[in-house]
Every structure is written in structure tokens, then in C-alpha cells.
Amino acid sequence: NSPEFEEGLLRKIAEHPCYDRKAQHKYGRIHLAVAPSCNIQCNFCVREFDCVNESRPGVTSKVLTPQEALEKTRQVLKDYPFIKVVGIAGPGDPLANKETFETFELIKNEFPELTLCMSTNGLLLLEKLDDILRVGVSTLTVTINAIDPEIQAKIVDHIVYHGKVYRGIEGSRIQVKNQLEGVKAAVDAGIVVKVNTVLIPGINDKHVVEIARKLNELGVYIMNIMPLINQGAFASIEPPTAEERKAAQQACEPYVLQMRHCRQCRADAYGLLSQDMSQMSEERRKLIKM
Numbered sequence: 436n437s438p439e440f441e442e443g444l445l446r447k448i449a450e451h452p453c454y455d456r457k458a459q460h461k462y463g464r465i466h467l468a469v470a471p472s473c474n475i476q477c478n479f480c481v482r483e484f485d486c487v488n489e490s491r492p493g494v495t496s497k498v499l500t501p502q503e504a505l506e507k508t509r510q511v512l513k514d515y516p517f518i519k520v521v522g523i524a525g526p527g528d529p530l531a532n533k534e535t536f537e538t539f540e541l542i543k544n545e546f547p548e549l550t551l552c553m554s555t556n557g558l559l560l561l562e563k564l565d566d567i568l569r570v571g572v573s574t575l576t577v578t579i580n581a582i583d584p585e586i587q588a589k590i591v592d593h594i595v596y597h598g599k600v601y602r603g604i605e606g607s608r609i610q611v612k613n614q615l616e617g618v619k620a621a622v623d624a625g626i627v628v629k630v631n632t633v634l635i636p637g638i639n640d641k642h643v644v645e646i647a648r649k650l651n652e653l654g655v656y657i658m659n660i661m662p663l664i665n666q667g668a669f670a671s672i673e674p675p676t677a678e679e680r681k682a683a684q685q686a687c688e689p690y691v692l693q694m695r696h697c698r699q700c701r702a703d704a705y706g707l708l709s710q711d712m713s714q715m716s717e718e719r720r721k722l723i724k725m
């Protein structure tokens with residue numbers, strides 16, 4: 436990659452509220468909820484709500500069409516010019532929805548200076564990488580909760596891959612392989628990759644350091660260890676305490692930079708990370724025609 440390209444990436448990181456701790460108070464992001472379908476079933480997911488691999492529990496974001504998403508971006512940017520990042524993070528998996536790419540195309544054409552960001556479960560990452568690059572995504576999050584298929588099989592009930600359902604270890608082998616190959620290819624292509632890991636006591640808490648070592652090997656930029664949201668099939672598992680999460684982050688830090696300021700945003704969040712404007716009053720929404 437050329438020095439100009441590297442310089443551009445460094446600027447993008449410095450202006451990305453999730454990738455740079457200092458940027459969170461200065462620069463904002465807008466999430467466009469254009470991706471309702473998902474191709475896997477995580478055991479902690481209740482599908483009438485947003486994807487919890489990058490989201491707050493128990494909230495339902497209104498799905499927009501690509502055109503509506505463009506219109507919303509126009510409106511929001513008028514009010515919040517400090518927004519530098521446009522992300523697609525659900526409510527399902529962005530790569531399982533063709534609207535994700537249509538939306539990024541529309542945004543890139545009208546706002547070429549914005550950073551395009553996406554969060555995925557990674558099942559289709561390798562096969563969609565050309566599309567991801569074509570539409571100009573430069574920061575990408577992949578949720579990796581295990582790199583050992585035996586452990587992954589306890590976290591995901593099944594995957595739907597090329598029209599076929601794969602359960603248990605059979606599915607988790609495919610997903611882990613696709614995630615790791617996809618992350619490597621994305622890093623090699625110059626995308627700045629972040630990995631989200633949901634910390635699940637008794638399931639992957641002893642395994643996170645092994646994940647961190649692998650991320651180091653793959654050239655992942657930053658890791659975000661998030662607490663389990665205990666709903667769905669995992670409703671009876673106690674989420675980790677703040678101390679347990681901190682200990683996991685500390686143990687992983689020697690291998691990969693740790694994100695500690697995640698707000699578990701909604702799939703339709705916008706504004707600064709600390710002030711999610713999607714939660715604003717109806718009156719205000721009407722005022723800016725949301």
C-alpha cells in the first residue's frame with residue numbers, strides 16, 4: 436500500500452469514534468438500519484430485536500430502505516456535521532442483505548469524504564470482500580466469539596450457508612474458517628479490522644486470550660470484549676461482572692489493542708457515542724423530519 440493510502444487510513448482511525456478512544460468525544464457515527472436478515476442463530480439472540488453482536492439488548496430499530504437511509508443521512512449530517520462515520524450494523528447481518536451494498540453505494544456517491552463502516556458475523560466475509568471493497572468500506576468489525584469450533588458450537592445453534600442449514604460443530608467449523616480467512620483477506624486488502632468478542636462466562640471466558648493471540652497473528656487493529664446479554668437460549672447464564680471483563684481485557688491487551696468505551700449502540704444510533712440521538716424525543720425527530 437502506498438504512503439498516501441496509509442496516511443488516509445491513519446486519519447480515518449483518528450476520526451473514528453470506536454477505533455480511537457480520543458475521537459469518541461469529538462466525532463460521531465450514524466448507523467443505517469437497512470439489514471434485517473441474518474444467516475446464523477446465536478444462542479443469545481432474540482430475533483425481534485437488533486443483532487446483539489454489536490448492539491444494545493432488547494431494542495428494535497426501524498428498518499429503512501437504502502433511499503430512506505440516504506435521506507436520513509442527509510438530514511442528520513445537516514444537524515451533526517461532526518459525524519464522520521456511516522455504519523451498517525444490523526438489525527441482522529449486513530452481508531446477508533443486498534440493501535447494505537446499495538446503501539453504501541448511495542452514501543459513497545453523495546458523501547465521498549465519510550468513512551464507511553460495517554459490522555458482520557463474518558460467515559460471508561470472504562466471498563463478499565470484493566463487494567465490500569468496491570463500495571468503499573474501510574473499517575470493518577467481525578464478531579468472533581471463539582476460534583475453536585467446539586466452543587463456537589456452544590454459542591451458535593445453526594448457520595444457513597448457501598441455502599443449507601448446518602447445526603452444531605458442522606456449522607461452527609464453517610463459520611470459524613470463514614471468519615478467520617475473511618479477516619486475513621480483509622486486513623491484506625487494507626481494511627482496518629476490529630473484532631467484537633462477547634464474553635460468555637463458562638463458555639468462552641477461558642478462551643479469549645487464545646482469540647487475542649490469533650487476532651495479533653492476523654493483523655487485527657483492535658478488539659472489543661463485550662459483556663454477554665443474557666437472553667434467548669442463554670437467558671440463564673449470568674453475564675460477566677465488570678471486574679471479569681476488565682480482567683479479560685487486561686489478559687488480551689499484550690496481543691491486541693483493547694477497546695473499552697463501547698456503548699453497545701442500536702442499529703439506528705447516531706450522534707456521539709455518549710449521546711445516542713436515536714433516543715431523542717418524538718418532537719425533535721419530527722422537527723428534523725425523521
Ligand code: CLF
Nearest residue numbers: 453464522524552697698699700
Ligand atoms: Fe458502528 Fe460498530 Fe462501526 Fe462503530 S459502533 S459499526 S465500529 S461505527 Fe462502536 Fe457502537 Fe460499540 Fe459498535 S460503540 S457498538 S463498537
Ligand code: SF4
Nearest residue numbers: 473476477480486487
Ligand atoms: Fe442475532 Fe446478530 Fe447472531 Fe444474527 S449475528 S443471530 S442477528 S446476534
